[in-house]
Amino acid sequence: MMKSLLKIFPALPLVFLGACTNSDMAGGTTETENTFAQETGYVSIQVYSGKEPAKASYRVLPSWFVTDSTGNVDANDFLYAGETDSLGKIRIDNHKIGSYTIQIEQGDSALVYQYTLNGLSKNFSVPKAFLKKKGTVNGWVSLPDSAKYAWINFEGIGRVAKTDSLGFFVANGLPVGQVSIKSWSGDDTECIADAKVAVPTADTLRIGHLISPAKSGLVQRLDFKPTDLVSDWMRPLSVPFILTLRLDSTNFDFTKARDDGSDVMLYTSNGTTVPMQIENWDPDIRSAVISIRLEDLADTLDIWSLESGNPDAVAPEKVDLWEGISDSLWYELNTVEVFNFESGSIFSDLPSPLRKDAWYAQLHKKDTLTDSVTVSYLSSNASVTTVDSRMGKAMHIDYAVDYPDIVVFGTRLTRHQHDWSRMDSLVVWMRTDGDFEIILESLDDPLNYKASYKGTGKSLIEWTRYCIKPEDFTYKIREYHGWELVRNRITNFTVFSYNGTETWIDAVRIYGINRDDLR
Secondary structure, three states, rough: OOOHHHHHOOOOOHHHOOOOOOOOOOOOOHHHHHHHHHHHEEEEEEEEOEEEEOOOOEEEOOOOOOOOOOOOOOOOHOEEEEEOOOOOOOEEEEEEEEEEEEEEOOOOOEEEEEEEEOOHHHHHHEEEEEEEEEEEEEEEEOOOOOOOOEEEEEOOOOOOEEEOOOOOOEEEEEEEEEEEEEEEEEOOOOEEEEEEEEEOOEEEEEEEOOOOOOOOOOOOOEEEOOHHHHOOHHHOOOEEEEEEEEEEOOOOHHHHHOOOOOEEEEEEOOOEEEOEEEEEOOOOOOOEEEEEEEEOHHHEEEEEEEEEEOOOOOOOOOOOOOOOOOHHHHHHHEEEEOOOOOOOOOOOOOOOOOOOEOOOEEEEEEEOOOOOOEEEOOOOOOOEEEEEEOOOOEEEEEEEEEEOOOOEEEEEEOOOOOOOOOOOOEEEEEEEEEEEEEEOOOOOOOOEEOOOEEEOOOEEEEEEEEEEEEOOEOHHHHHHHHHHHHHEEEEEEEEEEOEEEEEEEEEEEEOOOOOOHOO
């Protein structure tokens, strides 16, 4: 075995043997070896090819065995080798104590088993082992700065693969079953990655990023297909395109990432970095939104990996995700229209596939003595009316209400609460001679969380465009809660009007979110 290691690492010191291998591999004293020599066990495996006993070959190597860069294994490296008997049975008596791997092969089918014989368990038995078509494993490792490639060693089966310059590797024709992988860089003896994987039959296992032993307990990984981020309303896709990945407590552990998300990286299945940008990151409410650039439609068939927790991770440089993307596509992916009133219906104008709820207009009359509020609906005094050729139709409410009585106009936006932390602004066109409040609120919570913007009308003749950013929702009367407490609870859009006679409302649109934020 030592000669096989020396083929790859000519100057490999003996102390290296414990750095990236199982404890069974080295370090035993002569006394221990003599004790093992006095104990033996046996292996018994019944092999089938389909329903019939199989005529197959087998070979046994120590579980820690790695071959040289050629992948050749000398015959005398095998501890045991042979064929099944006429009934398809493998029986190895007087088997030495220790940890081993057995490969069983017949043509393009093969199996692998890892086992350990010791004083407590002196036999390994498989009553029915069915031969299966060989499989493939691919993945990638992070190469050290000075390395141009790395070796991927499949321990105990005498297989080795060489990565490309990005650390990607493919190993074909592997026996089906669990194998252990260790990786060394091309110019060093340090173990840079290890894993245990289950090789599939007649298929490819994409294991993604192989992590170094020192980081395996720190790094978390979320695997997903880009198509998982493509909603029906986004089709047909054109590239480049921007996908949105939403993280919350159901799919991501925020305690395993930096507080600002600066250790989060996104990779393709072959280790290429995917351009992305964190739009918002909030571990307190366990929510984040990441924009991802899709460059090629073929990438939708890939599996991407989002990683965090690597202490050596460096925040990626900012890139212009939207370069080359049309204004119309940007508009579709970053805005949602709530009202335009052109249909003249009693429903909102939320785009498909969102549910359109009816708008409501109410009079809230307050009894100052009892502090109670009586609510009545304004059906005859609120209507969708054609205004002019430029604005088209708009909502018109006639009223004569002084505060604390108010007129309320609004609609439900979403069936579930979502995090709108990345919202850029809420735009509302208005004409009014009174005071008003533009509100985003939650009607699904007993506390009725509200984020409110207070304004005073400028004219009943000229339209005014109100562009309200999150920091503008500062009105605090009536124990309103503000943006920070409301941003992940919003269900309704509402306008309060008072101290006037008329309010006109039109062209209500939200910027910085898309339709999936309102599902």
